[in-house]
Amino acid sequence: MSKYEFRPTRPHPAWIETPQEQWESWTWQLQNRITKLDDFKRISQVDSQFQVDLEDIARTQTDFDFAITPYYFSLIEMANSNCPIRKQAIPSSLENKKLDFELIDFPKEESMMPVPGLTHRYPDRAMLYTTHHCAVYCRFCTRKRKVSDASTALRSQQISQAVDYIRSTKQIREVILSGGDIFSLSNDALGELLDKVRSIEHVEIIRLGTRNLVTLPFRVTDQLVSIVKQFHPIYVHTHFNHPVECSLEAQQACLKLRRAGIQVNNHTVMLKGINDKVETLRELNQRLLLMGVQPYYIYHCDLTYGTSHFRTKISDDLGILRSLREKFDWSKDSSLPHYMVDTPGGGKIELF
Numbered sequence: 001m002s003k004y005e006f007r008p009t010r011p012h013p014a015w016i017e018t019p020q021e022q023w024e025s026w027t028w029q030l031q032n033r034i035t036k037l038d039d040f041k042r043i044s045q046v047d048s049q050f051q052v053d054l055e056d057i058a059r060t061q062t063d064f065d066f067a068i069t070p071y072y073f074s075l076i077e078m079a080n081s082n083c084p085i086r087k088q089a090i091p092s093s094l095e096n097k098k099l100d101f102e103l104i105d106f107p108k109e110e111s112m113m114p115v116p117g118l119t120h121r122y123p124d125r126a127m128l129y130t131t132h133h134c135a136v137y138c139r140f141c142t143r144k145r146k147v148s149d150a151s152t153a154l155r156s157q158q159i160s161q162a163v164d165y166i167r168s169t170k171q172i173r174e175v176i177l178s179g180g181d182i183f184s185l186s187n188d189a190l191g192e193l194l195d196k197v198r199s200i201e202h203v204e205i206i207r208l209g210t211r212n213l214v215t216l217p218f219r220v221t222d223q224l225v226s227i228v229k230q231f232h233p234i235y236v237h238t239h240f241n242h243p244v245e246c247s248l249e250a251q252q253a254c255l256k257l258r259r260a261g262i263q264v265n266n267h268t269v270m271l272k273g274i275n276d277k278v279e280t281l282r283e284l285n286q287r288l289l290l291m292g293v294q295p296y297y298i299y300h301c302d303l304t305y306g307t308s309h310f311r312t313k314i315s316d317d318l319g320i321l322r323s324l325r326e327k328f329d330w331s332k333d334s335s336l337p338h339y340m341v342d343t344p345g346g347g348k349i350e351l352f
């Protein structure tokens with residue numbers, strides 16, 4: 001029997017009266033997200049353990065909104081100001097610090113767009129950003145230049161233009177549907193888009209980029225799975241960063257996809273003070289495997305503006321990965337994910 005348990009998430013006292021049916025409704029979760037300072041104020045009145053510096057949040061000068069689902073907020077260890085979930089989700093004025101070498105569009109995605117909203121960097125692969133909405137806005141987001149800003153999301157005419165580009169570009173054999181978060185689309189919109197992309201003869205593989213498995217696992221309904229599974233071969237790429245995120249609800253969401261034959265791969269970002277420890281990564285990897293998720297990539301945090309407080313050193317990351325390999329006898333062909341570094345506009349390089 002595994003030493004790792006997957007426990008149900010107890011709703012935070014602010015939502016303790018919420019009927020279970022509502023709590024497990026993804027639409028209820030979205031409607032009840034924490035999006036304003038007053039929401040934090042209300043929660044700290046209900047729970048004296050939750051201490052938050054409202055002035056610090058108010059000082060955070062960014063166009064990148066904040067939003068936290070009640071589910072993801074309930075994962076926070078309230079009395080711990082260094083809680084890894086808190087750090088990923090609650091804004092901090094440290095985001096105001098912008099270093100000279102940090103960039104607004106670090107991967108230069110915008111300059112590689114033959115049509116709006118579609119990055120075509122590698123000949124055989126294209127990435128389409130359909131929505132700039134996410135259930136939770138992760139404070140380290142690489143695309144915070146546009147994510148959370150609904151006005152920058154693609155209009156249906158632009159999505160058609162992007163699909164036409166893919167259709168007329170025969171070397172594209174893999175399409176990544178991302179955002180924001182692709183599972184932010186309604187079931188109908190997602191089904192329609194998948195139908196269009198799958199009808200293109202030269203597109204072999206479709207990948208879906210979503211963090212809903214982590215921040216809103218209730219989004220993975222039977223209906224959603226029945227839509228996605230019509231479009232095999234299709235892969236889901238998600239983004240667990242810490243073992244605390246591997247709850248029973250997250251496990252159930254991942255297993256639902258796996259039972260429908262949908263491979264789920266995980267990308268982790270190394271984040272200072274959050275997951276940059278051998279034991280943390282070891283437990284995360286083990287939990288992912290138990291959830292049926294393949295640990296796929298570990299990324300060095302991009303040089304995106306206002307994220308220096310999250311960034312580790314590459315040499316430290318490599319040291320952690322070496323220790324994992326030595327201490328736990330992880331060889332190249334086991335579950336040790338590849339360590340990748342994004343270069344400004346030059347794509348990814350594998351360092352480990």
Ligand code: SF4
Nearest residue numbers: 134137138141180211
């Ligand atoms: S889910 Fe992804 S795109 Fe959305 S805020 Fe988090 S990292 Fe950014």
